[in-house]
Amino acid sequence: MNISVELTFSPLQDDFEEHIINFIKKLRNSGLTVLENPLSTQVYGEYDAVMKVLHQEIKIAFELMDKGLLSMKLVKSDRSDYEPHF
Incomplete structure (x- = not known):
């Protein structure tokens, strides 16, 4: 069964950019299809x-930061090829 997952990762601390970049890089290297906006x-x-990744x-990611929100x-479907029609 294929799935699509949308993630919004928000470390609640001053050095948030580093945590977000590291998290996305690890997802990119997982072999899964990853798209960002x-x-x-x-x-x-x-x-x-x-789900394993x-x-x-x-x-x-949570262990490397003090506070955060995800x-x-x-x-339940692979929406990676979705294109809006408007």
């Missing part, structure tokens, strides 16, 4: 593979 990062792939990388939306 200024407000969020989308990850696409097979459910077990995506997210489980590991979210834990590492919002996640999951969709």
Whole structure:
């Protein structure tokens, strides 16, 4: 089963940029399809593979910062080829 995940990662501390960049770089190197925009990062792939990577990388990211927030939306389908029609 393929899924699409939208992540918004917000470290609540002064050095937030470093944490966001490191998190996105690790997702890019995971072998999954990763797309970014200024407000969020989308990850696409097979459910077990995506969740395995997210489980590991979210834990590492949280351990490296004092306070943070991560919002996640999951969709049961691969929406990586979505193009708006308006």
